[in-house]
Amino acid sequence: xxxxxxxxxxNAQRIARSFATVVDSxxxxxxxxxxxxxxxxxxxxxxxxSRFEPKEGVANALKNFAFKSTKTRSAIGTVxxxxxxGGVLYSxxxxxxxxLTAEFLRADAPYFVDVLTSFVTSAKFTxxxxxxxxxxxxxxxxxxxxxxxxxxxIDAAHQLAFRxxxxxSLFAPAHNDITVADIKSYASAxxxxxxxxxxxxxxxxxxxxxxxxKAFAKAAAGSAASTPASKYFGGETRLESHGGPxxxxxxxxxxxxxxxxxxxxxxxLSTTPSVKWSQGLSPxxxxxxxxxxxxxxxxYSDATLFGLLVQGTTTAGVKEAGQAxxxxxxxxxxxIKAEELKSAISKAKFAAASAVDTREGLVNALGSKAFSGSExxxxxxxxxxxxxxxxxxxxxxxxxxSAKPTYVAIGDSHALPYADELGL
Amino acid sequence: xxxxLGLSLAPYVRSSRTLSKWLTPVAxxxxxxxxxxxxxxxxxxxxxxxxxxxxxxxxxxTTQEGYDRAYRLKRASQASVLHAPLSKDQWTPxxxxxxxxEPHISEVMKEEAERQNWDNLVVERK
Numbered sequence: 083x084x085x086x087x088x089x090x091x092x093n094a095q096r097i098a099r100s101f102a103t104v105v106d107s108x109x110x111x112x113x114x115x116x117x118x119x120x121x122x123x124x125x126x127x128x129x130x131x132s133r134f135e136p137k138e139g140v141a142n143a144l145k146n147f148a149f150k151s152t153k154t155r156s157a158i159g160t161v162x163x164x165x166x167x168g169g170v171l172y173s174x175x176x177x178x179x180x181x182l183t184a185e186f187l188r189a190d191a192p193y194f195v196d197v198l199t200s201f202v203t204s205a206k207f208t209x210x211x212x213x214x215x216x217x218x219x220x221x222x223x224x225x226x227x228x229x230x231x232x233x234x235x236i237d238a239a240h241q242l243a244f245r246x247x248x249x250x251s252l253f254a255p256a257h258n259d260i261t262v263a264d265i266k267s268y269a270s271a272x273x274x275x276x277x278x279x280x281x282x283x284x285x286x287x288x289x290x291x292x293x294x295x296k297a298f299a300k301a302a303a304g305s306a307a308s309t310p311a312s313k314y315f316g317g318e319t320r321l322e323s324h325g326g327p328x329x330x331x332x333x334x335x336x337x338x339x340x341x342x343x344x345x346x347x348x349x350x351l352s353t354t355p356s357v358k359w360s361q362g363l364s365p366x367x368x369x370x371x372x373x374x375x376x377x378x379x380x381x382y383s384d385a386t387l388f389g390l391l392v393q394g395t396t397t398a399g400v401k402e403a404g405q406a407x408x409x410x411x412x413x414x415x416x417x418i419k420a421e422e423l424k425s426a427i428s429k430a431k432f433a434a435a436s437a438v439d440t441r442e443g444l445v446n447a448l449g450s451k452a453f454s455g456s457e458x459x460x461x462x463x464x465x466x467x468x469x470x471x472x473x474x475x476x477x478x479x480x481x482x483x484s485a486k487p488t489y490v491a492i493g494d495s496h497a498l499p500y501a502d503e504l505g506l
Numbered sequence: 507x508x509x510x511l512g513l514s515l516a517p518y519v520r521s522s523r524t525l526s527k528w529l530t531p532v533a534x535x536x537x538x539x540x541x542x543x544x545x546x547x548x549x550x551x552x553x554x555x556x557x558x559x560x561x562x563x564x565x566x567x568t569t570q571e572g573y574d575r576a577y578r579l580k581r582a583s584q585a586s587v588l589h590a591p592l593s594k595d596q597w598t599p600x601x602x603x604x605x606x607x608e609p610h611i612s613e614v615m616k617e618e619a620e621r622q623n624w625d626n627l628v629v630e631r632k
Contacts, residue, residue: 156617156620158617158620158621158624159620159624162624162627166629209566209568210565210566210610210613213565213566214565
Protein backbone atom coordinates (compact mmCIF):
# COMPACT_ATOMS: atom_id res chain seq x y z
CA UNK A 83 0.00 0.00 0.00
CA UNK A 84 2.89 2.27 0.83
CA UNK A 85 4.43 1.49 -2.50
CA UNK A 86 1.16 2.27 -4.22
CA UNK A 87 0.92 5.57 -2.44
CA UNK A 88 4.51 6.42 -3.35
CA UNK A 89 3.86 5.70 -7.01
CA UNK A 90 0.69 7.83 -6.95
CA UNK A 91 2.70 10.65 -5.45
CA UNK A 92 5.31 10.25 -8.15
CA ASN A 93 2.66 10.27 -10.86
CA ALA A 94 1.07 13.37 -9.41
CA GLN A 95 4.46 15.04 -9.41
CA ARG A 96 5.04 14.04 -12.98
CA ILE A 97 1.69 15.45 -14.10
CA ALA A 98 2.17 18.67 -12.19
CA ARG A 99 5.56 19.17 -13.78
CA SER A 100 5.47 20.98 -17.09
CA PHE A 101 5.96 18.81 -20.18
CA ALA A 102 9.29 20.27 -21.01
CA THR A 103 11.38 23.35 -20.65
CA VAL A 104 12.66 24.94 -23.78
CA VAL A 105 16.39 25.41 -23.77
CA ASP A 106 18.36 27.41 -26.23
CA SER A 107 21.08 25.27 -27.77
CA UNK A 108 23.39 27.52 -29.80
CA UNK A 109 20.44 29.56 -30.99
CA UNK A 110 18.14 26.62 -31.74
CA UNK A 111 15.28 25.98 -29.34
CA UNK A 112 15.14 22.42 -28.04
CA UNK A 113 12.35 20.82 -26.03
CA UNK A 114 12.01 17.14 -25.17
CA UNK A 115 9.83 14.87 -23.10
CA UNK A 116 10.62 11.34 -22.12
CA UNK A 117 7.90 9.08 -20.73
CA UNK A 118 9.98 5.97 -21.40
CA UNK A 119 8.11 5.19 -24.59
CA UNK A 120 9.56 2.28 -26.59
CA UNK A 121 10.09 4.50 -29.60
CA UNK A 122 11.35 8.04 -29.88
CA UNK A 123 10.67 10.83 -32.30
CA UNK A 124 12.37 14.04 -33.22
CA UNK A 125 10.61 16.86 -35.03
CA UNK A 126 12.37 19.82 -36.55
CA UNK A 127 9.83 22.62 -36.59
CA UNK A 128 10.59 25.45 -38.95
CA UNK A 129 8.64 28.67 -39.18
CA UNK A 130 8.11 28.06 -42.87
CA UNK A 131 4.40 27.37 -43.14
CA SER A 132 2.32 28.69 -45.95
CA ARG A 133 1.78 31.99 -44.15
CA PHE A 134 5.43 32.93 -44.77
CA GLU A 135 5.70 31.84 -48.41
CA PRO A 136 6.70 34.52 -50.92
CA LYS A 137 4.95 32.82 -53.80
CA GLU A 138 1.89 30.56 -53.83
CA GLY A 139 2.71 26.90 -53.29
CA VAL A 140 6.40 27.27 -52.45
CA ALA A 141 5.89 26.07 -48.87
CA ASN A 142 4.13 22.95 -50.16
CA ALA A 143 6.98 22.33 -52.61
CA LEU A 144 9.55 22.72 -49.83
CA LYS A 145 7.61 20.23 -47.71
CA ASN A 146 7.69 17.71 -50.55
CA PHE A 147 11.41 18.34 -51.04
CA ALA A 148 12.15 17.00 -47.57
CA PHE A 149 14.59 14.05 -47.35
CA LYS A 150 15.89 14.51 -50.91
CA SER A 151 19.63 14.58 -51.53
CA THR A 152 21.89 16.51 -49.23
CA LYS A 153 25.65 16.91 -49.04
CA THR A 154 25.83 13.98 -46.60
CA ARG A 155 23.65 11.43 -48.41
CA SER A 156 21.54 11.01 -51.50
CA ALA A 157 17.75 10.65 -51.51
CA ILE A 158 17.90 6.90 -52.01
CA GLY A 159 20.59 6.64 -49.35
CA THR A 160 18.31 8.38 -46.85
CA VAL A 161 15.42 6.05 -47.64
CA UNK A 162 17.38 2.81 -47.61
CA UNK A 163 19.44 3.60 -44.54
CA UNK A 164 16.33 4.68 -42.61
CA UNK A 165 14.68 1.42 -43.63
CA UNK A 166 17.65 -0.51 -42.29
CA UNK A 167 17.29 1.30 -38.97
CA GLY A 168 13.53 0.76 -39.08
CA GLY A 169 12.55 4.38 -38.79
CA VAL A 170 9.81 6.45 -40.36
CA LEU A 171 10.40 9.85 -41.94
CA TYR A 172 7.70 12.33 -42.86
CA SER A 173 7.13 16.01 -43.34
CA UNK A 174 3.94 17.91 -42.65
CA UNK A 175 2.95 21.43 -43.51
CA UNK A 176 0.75 23.72 -41.49
CA UNK A 177 -0.10 27.35 -41.99
CA UNK A 178 2.55 28.36 -39.48
CA UNK A 179 5.09 25.57 -39.32
CA UNK A 180 6.82 23.07 -41.53
CA UNK A 181 7.53 19.93 -39.50
CA LEU A 182 10.16 17.35 -40.44
CA THR A 183 9.70 14.30 -38.28
CA ALA A 184 11.55 11.06 -37.73
CA GLU A 185 10.24 8.25 -35.57
CA PHE A 186 12.70 5.57 -34.59
CA LEU A 187 13.90 3.12 -31.96
CA ARG A 188 15.46 4.87 -29.01
CA ALA A 189 19.04 3.85 -29.74
CA ASP A 190 19.13 5.32 -33.25
CA ALA A 191 18.75 8.97 -32.32
CA PRO A 192 22.15 10.16 -33.62
CA TYR A 193 21.48 8.87 -37.14
CA PHE A 194 17.95 10.28 -37.43
CA VAL A 195 18.85 13.65 -35.96
CA ASP A 196 21.59 13.77 -38.58
CA VAL A 197 19.10 12.94 -41.37
CA LEU A 198 16.78 15.76 -40.26
CA THR A 199 19.43 18.36 -39.65
CA SER A 200 21.43 17.61 -42.78
CA PHE A 201 18.35 18.45 -44.84
CA VAL A 202 18.02 21.72 -42.98
CA THR A 203 21.68 22.68 -43.24
CA SER A 204 22.85 21.20 -46.53
CA ALA A 205 20.00 20.23 -48.85
CA LYS A 206 21.05 20.33 -52.49
CA PHE A 207 17.68 21.24 -54.09
CA THR A 208 18.65 19.83 -57.49
CA UNK A 209 16.53 20.67 -60.49
CA UNK A 210 16.11 17.08 -61.65
CA UNK A 211 14.84 15.95 -58.25
CA UNK A 212 12.31 18.75 -58.34
CA UNK A 213 11.12 17.77 -61.79
CA UNK A 214 11.25 13.99 -61.30
CA UNK A 215 9.95 13.59 -57.74
CA UNK A 216 8.75 16.82 -56.13
CA UNK A 217 6.64 18.48 -58.83
CA UNK A 218 4.43 15.37 -59.33
CA UNK A 219 3.86 15.18 -55.55
CA UNK A 220 2.95 18.87 -55.38
CA UNK A 221 0.52 18.43 -58.27
CA UNK A 222 -1.09 15.28 -56.85
CA UNK A 223 -1.56 16.87 -53.42
CA UNK A 224 -3.26 19.86 -55.03
CA UNK A 225 -5.41 17.47 -57.08
CA UNK A 226 -6.42 15.42 -54.03
CA UNK A 227 -7.28 18.59 -52.10
CA UNK A 228 -9.40 19.86 -54.98
CA UNK A 229 -11.46 16.65 -54.84
CA UNK A 230 -12.15 16.87 -51.11
CA UNK A 231 -14.89 19.47 -50.44
CA UNK A 232 -14.06 19.75 -46.73
CA UNK A 233 -10.39 20.54 -47.33
CA UNK A 234 -11.30 22.91 -50.11
CA UNK A 235 -13.90 24.67 -47.98
CA ILE A 236 -11.51 25.24 -45.08
CA ASP A 237 -8.78 26.43 -47.46
CA ALA A 238 -11.16 28.87 -49.15
CA ALA A 239 -12.43 30.01 -45.74
CA HIS A 240 -8.90 30.89 -44.65
CA GLN A 241 -8.41 32.94 -47.77
CA LEU A 242 -11.65 34.84 -47.21
CA ALA A 243 -11.05 35.28 -43.52
CA PHE A 244 -7.43 36.39 -43.51
CA ARG A 245 -6.66 37.16 -47.20
CA UNK A 246 -2.84 37.21 -47.08
CA UNK A 247 -0.64 35.55 -44.46
CA UNK A 248 -2.78 32.88 -42.82
CA UNK A 249 -5.02 33.09 -45.87
CA UNK A 250 -2.50 31.54 -48.23
CA SER A 251 -3.35 28.01 -49.24
CA LEU A 252 -1.55 24.91 -47.98
CA PHE A 253 -1.53 23.61 -51.54
CA ALA A 254 0.01 24.82 -54.75
CA PRO A 255 -2.23 26.23 -57.49
CA ALA A 256 -3.15 23.71 -60.18
CA HIS A 257 -1.11 25.56 -62.79
CA ASN A 258 1.89 26.98 -61.02
CA ASP A 259 5.25 28.31 -62.09
CA ILE A 260 7.25 27.27 -59.05
CA THR A 261 10.91 26.81 -59.90
CA VAL A 262 13.62 25.14 -57.91
CA ALA A 263 15.25 28.55 -57.45
CA ASP A 264 12.12 29.80 -55.64
CA ILE A 265 12.26 26.83 -53.27
CA LYS A 266 15.97 27.28 -52.70
CA SER A 267 15.67 30.94 -51.80
CA TYR A 268 12.68 30.27 -49.55
CA ALA A 269 14.59 27.49 -47.79
CA SER A 270 17.70 29.60 -47.29
CA ALA A 271 15.57 32.36 -45.78
CA UNK A 272 13.64 29.95 -43.55
CA UNK A 273 16.36 27.54 -42.43
CA UNK A 274 18.13 29.86 -40.02
CA UNK A 275 18.78 29.12 -36.36
CA UNK A 276 16.28 31.61 -34.94
CA UNK A 277 13.58 30.06 -37.09
CA UNK A 278 13.99 26.48 -35.91
CA UNK A 279 12.78 24.56 -32.89
CA UNK A 280 13.57 20.90 -32.28
CA UNK A 281 11.02 18.87 -30.36
CA UNK A 282 11.76 15.38 -29.16
CA UNK A 283 9.61 12.72 -27.55
CA UNK A 284 11.02 9.64 -25.89
CA UNK A 285 14.46 11.21 -25.86
CA UNK A 286 16.44 12.82 -23.10
CA UNK A 287 16.58 16.61 -23.29
CA UNK A 288 20.35 16.79 -22.72
CA UNK A 289 21.07 14.13 -25.37
CA UNK A 290 18.91 15.88 -27.91
CA UNK A 291 20.41 19.27 -27.11
CA UNK A 292 23.95 17.98 -27.58
CA UNK A 293 23.07 16.28 -30.89
CA UNK A 294 21.35 19.43 -32.12
CA UNK A 295 24.20 21.62 -31.02
CA LYS A 296 26.67 19.52 -32.99
CA ALA A 297 24.47 19.44 -36.11
CA PHE A 298 23.62 23.12 -36.23
CA ALA A 299 27.12 24.33 -35.40
CA LYS A 300 27.59 25.68 -38.90
CA ALA A 301 23.98 26.67 -39.65
CA ALA A 302 23.25 30.23 -40.62
CA ALA A 303 22.23 32.43 -37.73
CA GLY A 304 19.16 34.53 -38.31
CA SER A 305 16.14 35.90 -36.60
CA ALA A 306 12.68 34.33 -36.65
CA ALA A 307 10.49 35.00 -39.64
CA SER A 308 7.77 37.55 -39.11
CA THR A 309 4.70 38.57 -41.02
CA PRO A 310 2.25 41.39 -40.49
CA ALA A 311 -0.25 40.56 -37.74
CA SER A 312 -3.31 38.72 -39.02
CA LYS A 313 -6.47 40.69 -39.67
CA TYR A 314 -9.92 39.23 -39.99
CA PHE A 315 -12.01 40.16 -43.03
CA GLY A 316 -14.71 37.56 -43.79
CA GLY A 317 -16.77 37.22 -46.93
CA GLU A 318 -18.76 34.81 -49.04
CA THR A 319 -17.81 32.51 -51.88
CA ARG A 320 -19.53 29.74 -53.84
CA LEU A 321 -17.52 27.10 -55.65
CA GLU A 322 -18.67 24.48 -58.12
CA SER A 323 -17.67 20.89 -57.44
CA HIS A 324 -18.59 17.52 -58.87
CA GLY A 325 -18.91 14.46 -56.69
CA GLY A 326 -18.43 14.51 -52.95
CA PRO A 327 -20.95 15.76 -50.43
CA UNK A 328 -22.65 19.16 -50.62
CA UNK A 329 -20.63 21.33 -48.29
CA UNK A 330 -21.18 24.61 -46.50
CA UNK A 331 -18.69 26.22 -44.15
CA UNK A 332 -19.89 28.91 -41.78
CA UNK A 333 -16.86 30.51 -40.18
CA UNK A 334 -15.97 33.32 -37.84
CA UNK A 335 -12.55 34.62 -37.05
CA UNK A 336 -10.92 36.45 -34.21
CA UNK A 337 -7.48 37.92 -33.93
CA UNK A 338 -5.20 37.72 -30.93
CA UNK A 339 -4.03 34.69 -29.01
CA UNK A 340 -6.41 31.70 -29.00
CA UNK A 341 -8.88 31.87 -26.14
CA UNK A 342 -10.48 29.22 -23.96
CA UNK A 343 -13.97 30.47 -24.85
CA UNK A 344 -13.78 29.28 -28.42
CA UNK A 345 -12.44 25.87 -27.39
CA UNK A 346 -15.42 25.54 -25.05
CA UNK A 347 -17.83 26.75 -27.74
CA UNK A 348 -16.43 24.16 -30.12
CA UNK A 349 -16.91 21.45 -27.49
CA UNK A 350 -20.43 22.74 -26.73
CA LEU A 351 -21.50 22.43 -30.37
CA SER A 352 -19.60 19.22 -31.09
CA THR A 353 -21.97 16.55 -32.35
CA THR A 354 -19.61 13.70 -31.59
CA PRO A 355 -21.45 11.67 -28.92
CA SER A 356 -19.56 10.50 -25.88
CA VAL A 357 -21.21 7.08 -26.10
CA LYS A 358 -21.28 5.13 -29.30
CA TRP A 359 -24.65 4.79 -31.08
CA SER A 360 -26.17 7.63 -29.05
CA GLN A 361 -27.25 11.02 -30.34
CA GLY A 362 -25.24 13.08 -27.91
CA LEU A 363 -26.36 16.16 -26.04
CA SER A 364 -25.18 18.77 -28.53
CA PRO A 365 -27.75 21.50 -29.38
CA UNK A 366 -27.39 20.42 -33.00
CA UNK A 367 -27.73 16.71 -32.33
CA UNK A 368 -31.01 16.27 -34.24
CA UNK A 369 -30.14 16.85 -37.86
CA UNK A 370 -31.89 15.75 -41.05
CA UNK A 371 -30.85 12.30 -42.25
CA UNK A 372 -27.65 12.19 -44.29
CA UNK A 373 -26.24 15.48 -42.97
CA UNK A 374 -23.52 16.25 -40.48
CA UNK A 375 -22.27 19.35 -38.70
CA UNK A 376 -18.74 19.47 -37.37
CA UNK A 377 -17.33 22.37 -35.39
CA UNK A 378 -13.92 23.44 -36.70
CA UNK A 379 -11.64 25.18 -34.23
CA UNK A 380 -8.30 26.24 -35.65
CA UNK A 381 -6.15 28.29 -33.29
CA TYR A 382 -3.05 30.03 -34.67
CA SER A 383 -0.44 32.18 -32.97
CA ASP A 384 -2.25 35.47 -33.54
CA ALA A 385 -5.70 34.54 -34.83
CA THR A 386 -8.36 31.85 -34.60
CA LEU A 387 -10.75 30.52 -37.17
CA PHE A 388 -13.84 28.96 -35.69
CA GLY A 389 -16.57 27.50 -37.85
CA LEU A 390 -19.16 24.87 -38.55
CA LEU A 391 -18.68 22.50 -41.44
CA VAL A 392 -22.07 21.37 -42.70
CA GLN A 393 -22.09 18.43 -45.11
CA GLY A 394 -24.91 16.43 -46.62
CA THR A 395 -26.01 14.43 -49.62
CA THR A 396 -28.72 16.87 -50.72
CA THR A 397 -28.74 20.66 -50.87
CA ALA A 398 -32.11 20.80 -49.08
CA GLY A 399 -30.70 18.75 -46.19
CA VAL A 400 -27.63 20.97 -46.00
CA LYS A 401 -29.86 24.05 -45.86
CA GLU A 402 -31.89 22.63 -42.99
CA ALA A 403 -28.80 21.48 -41.09
CA GLY A 404 -27.12 24.86 -41.69
CA GLN A 405 -30.14 26.69 -40.28
CA ALA A 406 -30.10 24.44 -37.20
CA UNK A 407 -26.37 25.05 -36.73
CA UNK A 408 -26.68 28.83 -37.00
CA UNK A 409 -29.65 28.80 -34.62
CA UNK A 410 -27.59 26.82 -32.07
CA UNK A 411 -24.71 29.26 -32.41
CA UNK A 412 -27.03 32.23 -31.87
CA UNK A 413 -28.61 30.54 -28.87
CA UNK A 414 -25.15 30.04 -27.36
CA UNK A 415 -24.45 33.75 -27.86
CA UNK A 416 -27.67 34.71 -26.06
CA UNK A 417 -26.87 32.65 -23.01
CA ILE A 418 -26.11 29.14 -21.92
CA LYS A 419 -27.10 27.14 -18.85
CA ALA A 420 -24.40 26.68 -16.25
CA GLU A 421 -24.56 22.88 -16.44
CA GLU A 422 -24.33 22.97 -20.23
CA LEU A 423 -21.20 25.09 -19.95
CA LYS A 424 -19.83 22.71 -17.35
CA SER A 425 -20.16 19.71 -19.65
CA ALA A 426 -18.74 21.72 -22.57
CA ILE A 427 -15.74 22.67 -20.45
CA SER A 428 -15.18 19.07 -19.39
CA LYS A 429 -15.35 17.99 -23.01
CA ALA A 430 -12.88 20.69 -24.07
CA LYS A 431 -10.54 19.78 -21.22
CA PHE A 432 -10.64 16.13 -22.18
CA ALA A 433 -9.96 17.03 -25.82
CA ALA A 434 -7.00 19.22 -24.82
CA ALA A 435 -5.60 16.61 -22.46
CA SER A 436 -6.07 13.60 -24.71
CA ALA A 437 -4.51 15.45 -27.65
CA VAL A 438 -1.30 15.52 -25.65
CA ASP A 439 -1.41 11.73 -25.36
CA THR A 440 -0.68 11.30 -29.04
CA ARG A 441 2.69 12.08 -30.52
CA GLU A 442 1.36 14.63 -33.03
CA GLY A 443 -0.68 16.36 -30.35
CA LEU A 444 2.32 16.57 -28.05
CA VAL A 445 4.52 17.97 -30.81
CA ASN A 446 1.82 20.54 -31.66
CA ALA A 447 1.49 21.57 -28.03
CA LEU A 448 5.25 21.84 -27.59
CA GLY A 449 5.84 23.43 -30.97
CA SER A 450 3.37 26.25 -30.62
CA LYS A 451 5.07 27.37 -27.44
CA ALA A 452 8.67 26.44 -28.21
CA PHE A 453 9.20 29.52 -30.34
CA SER A 454 8.00 31.88 -27.64
CA GLY A 455 10.28 30.08 -25.22
CA SER A 456 7.66 30.02 -22.49
CA GLU A 457 7.16 27.30 -19.93
CA UNK A 458 4.99 24.63 -21.48
CA UNK A 459 2.37 22.89 -19.42
CA UNK A 460 -1.05 21.44 -19.80
CA UNK A 461 -2.02 23.07 -16.51
CA UNK A 462 -2.34 26.55 -17.98
CA UNK A 463 -4.66 25.36 -20.75
CA UNK A 464 -6.83 23.40 -18.34
CA UNK A 465 -7.01 26.12 -15.72
CA UNK A 466 -7.97 28.75 -18.30
CA UNK A 467 -10.84 26.47 -19.29
CA UNK A 468 -11.76 25.95 -15.63
CA UNK A 469 -11.97 29.67 -14.99
CA UNK A 470 -14.44 30.18 -17.81
CA UNK A 471 -17.78 31.66 -16.72
CA UNK A 472 -21.19 31.70 -18.36
CA UNK A 473 -21.04 35.43 -19.06
CA UNK A 474 -17.58 35.35 -20.62
CA UNK A 475 -18.65 32.42 -22.78
CA UNK A 476 -21.76 34.15 -24.13
CA UNK A 477 -19.90 37.41 -24.59
CA UNK A 478 -17.20 35.67 -26.65
CA UNK A 479 -19.85 33.91 -28.76
CA UNK A 480 -21.74 37.17 -29.30
CA UNK A 481 -18.65 39.11 -30.32
CA UNK A 482 -17.77 36.28 -32.69
CA UNK A 483 -21.19 36.55 -34.34
CA SER A 484 -21.09 40.33 -34.57
CA ALA A 485 -18.21 40.18 -37.09
CA LYS A 486 -18.81 39.53 -40.78
CA PRO A 487 -19.10 35.77 -41.28
CA THR A 488 -16.89 33.74 -43.60
CA TYR A 489 -19.23 31.70 -45.75
CA VAL A 490 -18.15 29.03 -48.25
CA ALA A 491 -20.53 26.85 -50.26
CA ILE A 492 -19.13 23.99 -52.34
CA GLY A 493 -21.16 21.67 -54.53
CA ASP A 494 -24.23 22.57 -56.61
CA SER A 495 -23.63 26.26 -56.19
CA HIS A 496 -26.94 27.23 -57.78
CA ALA A 497 -28.94 25.19 -55.25
CA LEU A 498 -26.91 25.57 -52.06
CA PRO A 499 -28.20 28.20 -49.61
CA TYR A 500 -26.78 31.72 -49.39
CA ALA A 501 -25.51 33.03 -46.08
CA ASP A 502 -28.61 35.16 -45.42
CA GLU A 503 -30.87 32.16 -46.03
CA LEU A 504 -29.27 30.41 -43.06
CA GLY A 505 -30.02 33.37 -40.82
CA LEU A 506 -26.55 34.88 -40.67
CA UNK B 507 35.39 0.80 -70.52
CA UNK B 508 36.24 2.47 -73.82
CA UNK B 509 34.23 5.08 -75.70
CA UNK B 510 33.09 8.57 -74.83
CA LEU B 511 32.01 7.62 -71.29
CA GLY B 512 34.84 5.20 -70.58
CA LEU B 513 38.25 5.70 -69.07
CA SER B 514 39.90 8.93 -70.05
CA LEU B 515 43.33 10.46 -69.58
CA ALA B 516 41.94 13.93 -70.26
CA PRO B 517 41.74 15.07 -66.61
CA TYR B 518 45.37 14.04 -66.09
CA VAL B 519 46.49 15.83 -69.26
CA ARG B 520 44.55 18.94 -68.28
CA SER B 521 46.10 18.97 -64.83
CA SER B 522 49.62 19.07 -66.25
CA ARG B 523 50.54 22.35 -67.89
CA THR B 524 53.29 20.91 -70.11
CA LEU B 525 51.21 18.00 -71.32
CA SER B 526 48.19 20.13 -72.12
CA LYS B 527 50.39 22.63 -73.96
CA TRP B 528 51.72 19.81 -76.14
CA LEU B 529 48.53 17.88 -76.63
CA THR B 530 45.87 20.61 -77.00
CA PRO B 531 46.78 21.43 -80.63
CA VAL B 532 46.72 17.72 -81.46
CA ALA B 533 43.34 17.33 -79.78
CA UNK B 534 41.91 20.34 -81.58
CA UNK B 535 43.22 19.04 -84.89
CA UNK B 536 41.73 15.61 -84.21
CA UNK B 537 38.32 17.00 -83.18
CA UNK B 538 38.19 19.20 -86.25
CA UNK B 539 39.20 16.35 -88.53
CA UNK B 540 36.35 14.18 -87.12
CA UNK B 541 34.06 16.49 -89.09
CA UNK B 542 31.12 16.67 -86.71
CA UNK B 543 31.68 20.37 -86.13
CA UNK B 544 31.17 20.97 -89.83
CA UNK B 545 27.64 19.64 -89.43
CA UNK B 546 26.92 21.97 -86.52
CA UNK B 547 27.14 19.19 -83.89
CA UNK B 548 28.58 19.32 -80.43
CA UNK B 549 30.55 16.27 -79.26
CA UNK B 550 27.81 15.18 -76.83
CA UNK B 551 25.27 15.07 -79.69
CA UNK B 552 27.15 11.98 -80.93
CA UNK B 553 26.72 9.94 -77.76
CA UNK B 554 24.63 6.82 -78.18
CA UNK B 555 21.25 7.80 -76.74
CA UNK B 556 19.36 4.55 -77.20
CA UNK B 557 19.55 3.43 -73.60
CA UNK B 558 17.75 4.26 -70.35
CA UNK B 559 20.69 5.99 -68.73
CA UNK B 560 21.14 8.55 -71.47
CA UNK B 561 17.39 8.99 -71.89
CA UNK B 562 17.15 9.85 -68.22
CA UNK B 563 20.04 12.28 -68.57
CA UNK B 564 18.39 13.88 -71.61
CA UNK B 565 15.32 14.50 -69.46
CA UNK B 566 17.46 16.55 -67.12
CA UNK B 567 18.54 19.08 -69.76
CA THR B 568 16.98 22.49 -69.44
CA THR B 569 14.24 23.24 -71.95
CA GLN B 570 16.59 25.54 -73.86
CA GLU B 571 19.31 22.88 -74.07
CA GLY B 572 16.75 20.35 -75.28
CA TYR B 573 15.47 22.62 -78.04
CA ASP B 574 19.00 23.47 -79.15
CA ARG B 575 19.94 19.82 -79.32
CA ALA B 576 16.88 18.94 -81.40
CA TYR B 577 17.65 21.82 -83.73
CA ARG B 578 21.25 20.68 -84.25
CA LEU B 579 20.12 17.12 -84.99
CA LYS B 580 17.54 18.32 -87.53
CA ARG B 581 19.93 20.73 -89.23
CA ALA B 582 22.59 18.02 -89.49
CA SER B 583 20.21 15.47 -90.99
CA GLN B 584 19.16 18.03 -93.58
CA ALA B 585 22.83 18.61 -94.39
CA SER B 586 23.28 14.86 -94.66
CA VAL B 587 20.40 14.68 -97.14
CA LEU B 588 22.11 17.34 -99.20
CA HIS B 589 25.43 15.42 -99.05
CA ALA B 590 27.30 18.57 -98.05
CA PRO B 591 28.54 20.14 -94.84
CA LEU B 592 26.94 23.34 -93.56
CA SER B 593 28.26 26.70 -94.66
CA LYS B 594 31.29 27.72 -92.68
CA ASP B 595 29.51 30.32 -90.50
CA GLN B 596 27.31 27.55 -89.08
CA TRP B 597 30.16 25.28 -88.01
CA THR B 598 30.42 24.74 -84.28
CA PRO B 599 33.14 26.99 -82.86
CA UNK B 600 35.60 25.30 -80.51
CA UNK B 601 34.39 27.48 -77.63
CA UNK B 602 30.83 26.16 -77.99
CA UNK B 603 31.80 22.50 -78.25
CA UNK B 604 31.24 21.78 -74.54
CA UNK B 605 30.20 18.58 -72.76
CA UNK B 606 26.66 19.65 -71.90
CA UNK B 607 25.26 16.14 -71.50
CA GLU B 608 28.13 14.16 -70.04
CA PRO B 609 27.81 15.56 -66.46
CA HIS B 610 24.14 14.51 -66.41
CA ILE B 611 25.01 11.02 -67.68
CA SER B 612 27.70 10.48 -65.10
CA GLU B 613 25.30 11.71 -62.41
CA VAL B 614 22.69 9.18 -63.54
CA MET B 615 25.30 6.42 -63.67
CA LYS B 616 26.40 7.28 -60.16
CA GLU B 617 22.80 7.07 -58.96
CA GLU B 618 22.32 3.72 -60.68
CA ALA B 619 25.50 2.39 -59.11
CA GLU B 620 24.34 3.57 -55.70
CA ARG B 621 20.95 1.93 -56.18
CA GLN B 622 22.70 -1.34 -57.17
CA ASN B 623 24.86 -1.04 -54.12
CA TRP B 624 21.87 -0.60 -51.80
CA ASP B 625 19.98 -3.40 -53.56
CA ASN B 626 22.81 -5.87 -52.98
CA LEU B 627 23.86 -4.67 -49.57
CA VAL B 628 24.58 -7.33 -46.98
CA VAL B 629 23.76 -6.12 -43.49
CA GLU B 630 25.78 -7.60 -40.69
CA ARG B 631 24.89 -7.48 -37.05
CA LYS B 632 27.69 -5.94 -35.04
